[in-house]
Amino acid sequence: MDRFETKSFALMPGQRVEAEVVSHQPWGVLVQITGHEDDGLSASIDMIELFSSHTSSHEELLALFPPVGSRVEAVVQQVNRWHPPVSVRLSIRATDLAALTWACDFCGERTTLSPGGDALVLDARSNNGPGSCSMVVHRQCLAQRIRPESSGERARALKIGERDWGSPLA
Template sequence: MDRFETKSFALMPGQRVEAKVVSHHPWGVLVEIAGHEDDGLSASIDMIELFASRTGSHEELLALFPPVGSRVEAVVQRISRWHPPVSVRLSIRAADLEALTWPCDFCGERTTLSPGGDALVLDSRSNNGPGSHTLVVHRQCLATRIHPQNSGERARALKIGEAQAPFV
């Protein structure tokens, strides 16, 4: 991985994607994300994590696995860029497709990553070498952690992602 791998930055938690099922495994399926087939990403759907608590038997769980070669609508649940290859975990649960929530890395309460939600995704990188780390936070949690004298950055944390009025 280059010092700042950039292809995977086009993906972020909460984003809806289309994926093609490549293979089945005991825990779930490997997929290719449409538009990112040649980006060197490892993408998967952990069917046990998503559905095991809602199914009565192993056979019932296996019946939920999408067929190899099929295309599925999914939402990016998390991305690991800590070391190569970049690993992307997807969800196909209907509730997650509607509104993906995830625990805030600051307060631990759930925050909504889907469009219109209250989450921000922070990617941290170092000048010293490769890899990055993604944090999911409430915008309010981030704003309250920015030094009070830096009011411009606090205000931007509360507004980022909102539609801006066109410049006239």
């Protein structure tokens, strides 16, 4: 089976990346993520979503668009792997770069995806064919939903991403 989304599994919400601005669109910018130029994915930054509530005019919003050809530091907000091409939504908002938060798909409360945060990203795939989806969850929300008999899996859910079972991965 040919899985179009395989190369994109290296990208996940909360991950910092560098991207080059390829073009301006009415809603934002299209970008190419450094290191993923040949992965067949589409990446963008929705400037209207990120900044329109903080600007007083359309001209002020347009002034925030990074120039075509410039490189920006960004954080992955979402990765859509339902169908080709894989679509990646990035944020360049300073607060998201410092600590990206997202609603937990179990409880609805905000969880922190950035390193040191309390979020996990779950990827759901099927053997029946390509395509997948990602869910963002609190570690505790996942652990609480694992059967009590699976105590090892509960413990692992609480420790994923930690080195030496105690210090977060850098």
